[in-house]
Amino acid sequence: MRIAAIEAGGTKFVLGVLEAGSAGAAPRILAKGRVPTGRPEETVAAAERWFAEALGGAGPADALGLASFGPLAGRFGEPGWGRIGPTPKPGWAGFDLPGALGAALGLEPAVDTDVNAAALAEGLWGASRGLRDHVYVTVGTGVGGGVVSNGALLHGAGHPETGHVPVPREPDDGYPGRCPFHGACLEGMASGPAVAERWGAPAESLPPDHPAWDLEARYLASGFLPLVLALATERIVLGGGLGSAPGLAERVRARLSERLAGYAPRLDEPGAMDAFIVRPGLGGDAGLLGAAALTVVAR
Numbered sequence: 612m613r614i615a616a617i618e619a620g621g622t623k624f625v626l627g628v629l630e631a632g633s634a635g636a637a638p639r640i641l642a643k644g645r646v647p648t649g650r651p652e653e654t655v656a657a658a659e660r661w662f663a664e665a666l667g668g669a670g671p672a673d674a675l676g677l678a679s680f681g682p683l684a685g686r687f688g689e690p691g692w693g694r695i696g697p698t699p700k701p702g703w704a705g706f707d708l709p710g711a712l713g714a715a716l717g718l719e720p721a722v723d724t725d726v727n728a729a730a731l732a733e734g735l736w737g738a739s740r741g742l743r744d745h746v747y748v749t750v751g752t753g754v755g756g757g758v759v760s761n762g763a764l765l766h767g768a769g770h771p772e773t774g775h776v777p778v779p780r781e782p783d784d785g786y787p788g789r790c791p792f793h794g795a796c797l798e799g800m801a802s803g804p805a806v807a808e809r810w811g812a813p814a815e816s817l818p819p820d821h822p823a824w825d826l827e828a829r830y831l832a833s834g835f836l837p838l839v840l841a842l843a844t845e846r847i848v849l850g851g852g853l854g855s856a857p858g859l860a861e862r863v864r865a866r867l868s869e870r871l872a873g874y875a876p877r878l879d880e881p882g883a884m885d886a887f888i889v890r891p892g893l894g895g896d897a898g899l900l901g902a903a904a905l906t907v908v909a910r
Contacts (some may be wrong), residue, residue: 614638614906615662615672615716617680618725618898619750621700623647624658627899628665628672628813631907638903640896651706659715674909675718676902678728679708681755687766693722699791704874721905723757725749727764728901729850730757730892735904737892738802738848745846748773748840750831750854752883754798759844774798778833781826784809797834801827803853814853827853828862830869835863835888839875850891864888 618625623645630639635671642665646657662858663820666672681697684705693709709722723731730739730747739745749755758765765771775796786809790799799805806814810823817823831849838844864884871878878884891897 612673613641613666614903615666615675615718616899616902616906617658617675617677617679617712617720618728618902619648619677620725620898621648624654625899626658626661626665627903628662629899629903631903635736637732637893637900638907640778640899643899648700649713650702651708653827655708655711655715658712659823662716675713675716675720676728676904677709677712677720677722677908678725678898678902678905679722680753681724681726681770682772683724683770684724686768687723687770693720697792698824721909723764723905724755724770724900725898726755726757728757728905729893729897730759730848730901731764731908732893732897732901732904733848734759735890735907737897738889739810739846740892742845744842744844744846746773746842746844747848747850747891748835748838748854749851750801750849751803751851754834754851756838757814757843758838760842760844772840773834773838774802776837778830781829784826797830801830801834814856819858824856824859824862825866828859828866831859831863832866836865836870839867839871839878846886847888848891850886850897855890860888860890 612631614629616627626640626644629640631638644661684694684696685692693701695706698704709720713720733739745759747757754774758771778797788795788799789805790796
């Protein structure tokens with residue numbers, strides 16, 4: 612089975628043609644490309660052209676998976692699910708991305724958020740393999756989390772928005788917050804743009820001993836508390852450009868232990884926190900493999 616997979620991000624669409632693997636194995640990436648995220652119609656047209664070239668004369672793909680930036684509007688599984696919700700990205704609010712891509716490529720897409728899809732892929736083939744309750748968190752341009760609960764992606768009236776939970780302001784931080792909707796939510800305080808605006812330099816340029824890293828760890832630890840206490844998750848996979856920064860996972864583990872204050876005894880056992888917050892097992896392909904994973908579970 613050949614899968615057309617799309618990881619639709621706010622700055623770029625990552626596109627891939629994958630071949631489904633044997634039972635228990637991740638799909639193999641046959642071709643991979645990207646197009647910049649511009650206006651909706653031009654972005655969809657660029658994706659259509661890329662797939663036409665990548666698939667060549669071999670005919671259409673057998674399935675289409677879409678892992679999209681959010682928020683996504685509608686209720687999972689019902690008509691209208693997958694439209695882009697409120698967003699500052701010009702022209703995208705309310706856009707029917709699954710419908711437009713489905714019409715362009717001639718396939719009904721399996722669609723979910725990019726972080727939900729990445730969580731699914733990490734559970735099938737990556738760092739959370741074998742677990743029934745786990746979360747994938749990406750920290751980059753935004754902050755988002757995908758949740759697998761009791762072996763299935765979590766959906767309710769919408770999808771989880773772990774990046775927009777409120778976090779207590781750290782006493783030494785006067786930064787007002789960057790989120791245009793909530794100001795000082797986790798995304799507003801800990802995203803890459805928030806770090807750059809607060810310190811006047813992009814995160815990747817800051818040295819390992821810069822105070823930005825400990826502050827980042829404190830905010831992430833606060834944002835992770837609901838994942839531990841409300842979801843009782845077994846593992847958090849910390850990814851994204853900023854989330855994968857050297858040494859950050861170690862700092863978050865230490866700060867999360869402080870905030871839990873012994874209330875989650877299973878995480879106080881030797882080595883437990885090291886196994887609780889981990890790096891992605893699928894690296895930078897988690898989103899694209901996640902889009903493919905959506906088609907696998909939909910079969």
